[in-house]
Amino acid sequence: MSRALYTAAPPRTVWESINPLRMIGELSETRYWMYLLLLPSALLITAVVLYPTLYGFQMSFREMRLNRPDVGTDWVFFKHYIRMVNDPIFWLSLRNTAIWVTSSIALEFLIGLTAALALNRNLPGTKLLAVLILLPYFLPNVVAGHMWGLMLDPRLGVINDLLMRVGLLDGYKAWFADPKTAMAAAIIVESWHSFPFFTLLIMAGLKGIPADLYKAADIDGAGPLAQLRLITLPMLKTIIAAAVILRVIGLVNSPDLLLILTSGGPGRSTQVLSLYAFQMAYKDFNFGYAGALSVVMFVLLMGFAWIYVRLSKVNED
């Protein structure tokens, strides 16, 4: 074998030394390669997330009313924040956000856990059922909202009709016209749409629990419910904690579904912070105040995440 020929050859021609592929190859051997790989995505995220966010922060300290060029765009410092303290709609939205987030998560978690436990038994047919059960999570919010809007319509909706047929309702029910049922209906639709997220994560967590633990529990005489309480849930703690925090972020931040289902009504009974900020910006054109509302949301979320992470760590010890 003529080895000398096939050991890596140094660039022989000018072309080779400027060949871009070759140059990238050379670059990949430097010790900064890992940072170079991160550079494009980091730049992109900085441009589309960090810069706009900082911009949003400064916006919250300015007057920015698009339909009132006469008031200018001066710095107003904490004016918007002071207004917020005295704004009953802000406090109402905060309260509604709390109800919306906690109820949705509680419901999603319960259904998600039940579904995951059932699917995890790996009975025949589970694969198909899993596809069907996970499907809602991947549907567009807009379409999910309208599908349920049609089904819950007081006059033409199939749900009222079904409930009347089985005798649970004696007249038609306008779900989104009554503050109590409006929030409840929105929570149910949201849960329908998002519970598979919990199912997904919990299923993954369940796969990670050693089967020996259950065998040992069987021998010790622990029943299924005791096993759930003593083995499954404690072993899933981290994953549940992660799922909850991701969902809290999602629920607090995205007004899509409520925007389509109720627009915050009736009478602000489903008004949440994200929706309020959105409407403040695009209905009232008060970008400064909308910015301040968003900043408060962000701070609340960060605070929540921090406390939550700390609490779930403390419990572990």
Place this chain on the structure above:
Amino acid sequence: MATLSIKGVRKSFGSLEVLKNIDIELEDGGFLVLLGPSGCGKSTLLSIIAGLEPSSGGDVTIGERNVNNVHPKDRNIAMVFQSYALYPTMSVRRNIGFGLEMRKMPTPERDAAVKKAADLLQIEHLLERKPGQLSGGQRQRVAMGRAIVRDPDLFLFDEPLSNLDAKLRVEMRTEIKRLHDRLGTTIVYVTHDQIEAMTLGTKVAVMRNGVIQQFADPQIIYEQPANVFVAAFIGSPTTNFLNGTLEATNGLLSLRHGGGSLDLGGLQQDVGAFVGRPVVAGIRPETLQVAETGVSGTVEVVEPTGPDTMVILNVGGQMLTARLGSRDRPKLGQAMTLSVDARAVNLFDPDSGDRI
């Protein structure tokens, strides 16, 4: 084929120093075994030789070429990994020929080289398979084929046998030895298995905590371990360490220990300075024989292994393991005396652990 020279190589991850000032010289065609417990830095050293990780200082020279700033692909080395690292998406043929493909060797030549290597390793019938369809031993052979086809300056083996079962391991060990004899390529071989080290290496470097404890021929390592660590690491069952005080009576050395006195006439070491001071005597179990005089104690454990019988003797509170013939099967609690071949005894300084 080339010599390998490592001078003052260091490596640290942050404040953690995993290699401290490593010096190694290996002659052309030599077989160097890097031996040590896990975490001793031997695999890191191998990665540095391969160029997969940059060193924090020092020089690596392969042949006449300083390769500090040479990419792995340009070092003309070949490596066999513990997990074999066969490319799962490629056939065995392409796996073996991949290095040649990368070096733009024309297909006919490449096929011939692959065939030759496959022949040598008797894996010709596996060439069209994917790695997933191979057994552990077959994968091992493919991994070796991939290395030898390149005809590199230097072979690197990273614990290549540790994923095999006991029988295959012995078989492959022999195979590697044969390959080395036949190809004569310089080899660096990392293992934690002392048998592999003893059987394969022309040179062994025993490492611990990033420091080479001893770098010598295997025989020297065995007979004259540089310190207590090397003595304990090499040999199975492990070396007995008998604590005592070195005494000299009428010019005759002896070791006074809890269970009596051991005559050290014929000791190979110059130990003058230690007379009257506590020392540790390293005694290999296989050098102990049943006899009338020597060290005496009571039998605590008897472990027949087939060809041998291991006997653990309580000598004044210190335990001494002896490898005896299969017919020597003392009873538990029985008193026993074993002779010690003083020429095979090594004395260590109890403070530093170094051989005196």
Place this chain on the structure above:
Amino acid sequence: MTTRFGRRSILQMGGGLLAASALLPRYAFAQAKTINYWHTFTSQSEQAGLDAVRALFTAAHPDITVIPENIPNPEFMAKITAAVVANTRPSVTMVSSERFQDLRAMGALTDITDRVSGWERRGDFDDSRFASITDDGKVYGVPAFTFVDWIYYRKDWFEEAGIAVPTTLAELHDAAVKLTDPAKGRYGFGLRGGPGGQNPVINMMEAFGSPVLHADGTIGLDRDKAIEGVTFYASLLKDGAAPPSAPNDGFRQIIEGFQTGQTAMIYHHTGSYQDIASKLKPGVEFGTMAIPAGPVTRVARLAYAYNTITKPEDADAAWEWIKFWGEPDAAVAFLEKTGYFPASTVAAQDQRIVGNPMYAAAAETLGFGIPQPSFPGAAGWAESTVLPAFQRVLIGDATPEQAVDEMIAGLAEASQ
């Protein structure tokens, strides 16, 4: 690096971006004879009407292509704001009167005073038609058609119950209560408490003596009168004469309620005529009436939809398009597809309109109807303060007093 909103900066930016946008093929093409037209039509009948007008326009101006884009009402302000700020404006935008002040303040509209005064059909229009598109003596648009508020009622039910068509709001309330029969699933009045329901609330307050925008240009509510108006309007639901779904019923719901025979009356404008007529028989099953009078005044809105030039670069072609809507043929063709009334007095006297008894109520309303109150922030106040406050009354979450106080506070905030 900060960006200030405001007309001046937007105009400056507009200049700067002009060069850039000229590089984009789409806009380069648009500068020739293609104009895009933003409108808030969405229903099938409106689309048909628009298509009819476009067909006539294409025949008259083969060199100009109109590309319509539909931007529905709820998203309209957000989208036009975005487009103005981004300077991706359409050539022509349909603007309803209550939005005029916001858009003018934003700098979205082009002053076309000179073009309008030189227009040969200017004489076809009553001066009042231009009132709500004029600010500070400058005209910013041409009225395209009129939304005339009226009420659709179930003629057959009224006859069956022997009730006369109401002429006052009190009579309307009585009729609504009489026609209500929950056992049959019938309700007297399809109250729109959901999206878009703010305008009747404002009208009711004015009918009871509390206009929002006063003759002298000041803005404010007369608390007591406004409370009366809100109390009256909400009583339709309180007294059981409106379906329980009222707090969330928007356009779709009230129309479907009327179409399916759930409600006896709905308050809307001429624009939904075709939709209703597609399900119920005009003159037999349903009829139309002018909005009944309130205790203080009779309030029915004549809201004009204006076409405005929003992209000065396309002004010439755009002007051809927006003035075309004033042609009687175009106006009548549009009316026949949709039910929207012509804004041109000449066109409104066309035999095809005066000869149809179903349009009598609209013709009557043209006599006393008044325009929508229009001031910067009006649309936002109506949508995000008046409507939720009224909804809270409907769902029993607030008294009319509290709701009116909320509206007054919101008005102060908006005009501050």
Place this chain on the structure above:
Amino acid sequence: MAQTRSSSKLLWDVVAYVIMIGLAIICVFPIIWTFLTSIKVDEDIVTREMVYFPTRFTFDNYVKLWFQSSYPTLVANSLIVTGLTVLICLLTGAIASYSFSRFNFPGRTQLMLGYLVVRMFPAVLMIIPLFIVMRQVGLLDSTVGLAIAYTSFLLPLFVWMLKGFFDSAPKELESAARIDGSTRIGAMLRIVVPIARNGLVATCVFVAIAAWNEYLFALMLTTSQGSRTWPVGLQLMVGEFQLPWGMLAAGGMISILPVVILFAIVQRVMVAGITAGAVKG
């Protein structure tokens, strides 16, 4: 004892089936109902008496949607935005994910967390400034701009998910390839990417579905029909003077069809990826 255990297992199996089938019905019913609505004539939808099965099947709603709305443009825009989003994620995210998976460097953990934290920023807070920034660089109202905006929340997800797949390809393979004569990037492209191929596909599908479904950014960052996406177009068509239910249902069916198909094909790998990303997160 054995008897009771197996009978109790049977009982729980039955319970599991009841739960799974019940949930599956609840999950799929709205989709089926939407489909039924989409093939009904208007008289069967707007009625006093509920009509469960259409008296007359019609595909008019689909035909009308296709010819009367700007549906083809909207779908084309959606496809372009989705494609661009996936492309950007692939080009920038795959290498970042590879870097996180393969190299141990100072600040790695913090950076990875940083990628996650950006998902916490409220969309509302970002949209307004993003709108202004996009305008400054001339990307507002363009499919490219929208795709870039999507990366703000999809790129971190992409990186985390893909890292799970890269992690499962042994590191030694690259060492082997580098010794065999590849550069690092060569080893990545020739060896690791083919191994992580399934994961790469699944992650891309996930991102594609999310981009296809997105509404809020699309609503605010596109101002004309030239770049509007399908969900926004659908919502705008619903508008105030609402789209007839039948057409709305047809629109819904059309928009979920690709999602359902893609999800059904790669769901198993995708589920593994989502969970791997989240578990480690």
